[in-house]
Amino acid sequence: MKAKVYVTFKKGVLDPQGKAVGAALESMGYHEVKSLRIGKFIEIDLNGLSKTEAEERLKEMCKKLLANTVVEDYKVEIE
Amino acid sequence: MKFGIIVFPGSNCDHDCYHAAKHVFGQDAEYIWHKETSVKGFDCIILPGGFSYGDYLRTGAIARFSPVMNEVIKFASRGGLVLGICNGFQILTEAGLLPGVLMRNKGLRFICQSVYIRVENNQTIFTKAYQKGQILHIPIAHADGNYFADKDAIKRLEDNNQIIFRYSTKDGQITDDANPNGSLNNIAGVVNENGNVFGTMPHPERVCESLLGGDDGRGVFEGILSIVS
Numbered sequence: 099m100k101a102k103v104y105v106t107f108k109k110g111v112l113d114p115q116g117k118a119v120g121a122a123l124e125s126m127g128y129h130e131v132k133s134l135r136i137g138k139f140i141e142i143d144l145n146g147l148s149k150t151e152a153e154e155r156l157k158e159m160c161k162k163l164l165a166n167t168v169v170e171d172y173k174v175e176i177e
Numbered sequence: 178m179k180f181g182i183i184v185f186p187g188s189n190c191d192h193d194c195y196h197a198a199k200h201v202f203g204q205d206a207e208y209i210w211h212k213e214t215s216v217k218g219f220d221c222i223i224l225p226g227g228f229s230y231g232d233y234l235r236t237g238a239i240a241r242f243s244p245v246m247n248e249v250i251k252f253a254s255r256g257g258l259v260l261g262i263c264n265g266f267q268i269l270t271e272a273g274l275l276p277g278v279l280m281r282n283k284g285l286r287f288i289c290q291s292v293y294i295r296v297e298n299n300q301t302i303f304t305k306a307y308q309k310g311q312i313l314h315i316p317i318a319h320a321d322g323n324y325f326a327d328k329d330a331i332k333r334l335e336d337n338n339q340i341i342f343r344y345s346t347k348d349g350q351i352t353d354d355a356n357p358n359g360s361l362n363n364i365a366g367v368v369n370e371n372g373n374v375f376g377t378m379p380h381p382e383r384v385c386e387s388l389l390g391g392d393d394g395r396g397v398f399e400g401i402l403s404i405v406s
Contacts, residue, residue, distance in 0.1 A: 111280075111325065112280075112283070112323075112325075112359070114281055114282070114283050114284070114285050114359075115281060115285060118285060138234075163234070163238060163239075163242065164234070166235055166238065166271065166278055168270075168277065168278045168325070168326065168327070169278050169280065169325060
């Protein structure tokens with residue numbers, strides 16, 4: 099089973115990296131770029147779990163390690 | 178007094194801390210490999226600066242799960258003294274021993290320079306050797322020192338006097354220009370509610386001898402040593 103985890107900054111948390119990349123696109127002529135935020139994408143291969151179990155376990159992984167919930171949100175997708 | 182300096186893979190200020198404790202202050206000091214499962218016999222644990230686990234995922238995120246950290250957390254909950262410097266501060270926030278998080282510097286650059294900080298609270302073990310409002314000149318060396326916590330957490334820190342150091346100008350003004358990394362409220366160091374766990378981005382261990390450019394960091398060690406005298 100494959101899972102995709104997206105970790106992104108919470109709303110209102112400053113993302114200087116995203117800001118810099120957004121400004122770079124703007125200076126390259128992509129004036130349509132209104133804002134840009136950078137997050138992390140994590141692919142996980144899982145063994146021997148039902149989908150419901152996997153969801154539970156993945157949430158736990160996110161809370162404990164993959165995301166710092168003080169400043170980050172996470173989203174889990176299972177294929 | 179016996180200092181234990183935790184060595185994670187990627188720690189690189191462990192020797193500076195050891196040198197300060199052992200040679201400058203003449204105390205017992207030992208390195209503790211991060212796979213150890215006991216911190217018995219130590220009076221103060223230092224989490225040194227560096228790039229534990231290459232800063233993979235987030236600074237301090239993986240080191241926080243090193244086996245020795247369970248013992249450090251127990252040690253802290255029993256009232257043991259824990260000092261986290263730079264990467265050590267980042268690890269303490271990830272471990273939940275200190276509130277907040279150290280994010281990427283606002284200017285995105287790694288900053289290595291001496292900065293001025295103001296002692297906000299000298300009623301802690303770690304700062305009792307200083308005067309309240311004293312200005313210290315202490316080096317920083319980090320890419321992720323931008324202190325952030327939500328509004329409620331910041332209010333609690335302010336209300337409880339848990340903010341120990343703030344970035345300031347040479348004459349002690351707290352301004353945006355004096356803030357090197359974008360930290361909320363110019364926060365450079367905080368202590369936990371019980372006052373026994375202290376995290377600081379500036380490196381006191383690097384300025385304990387005037388031969389090495391200054392001795393403004395001595396007070397942190399003098400404060401710690403005062404608990405046995």
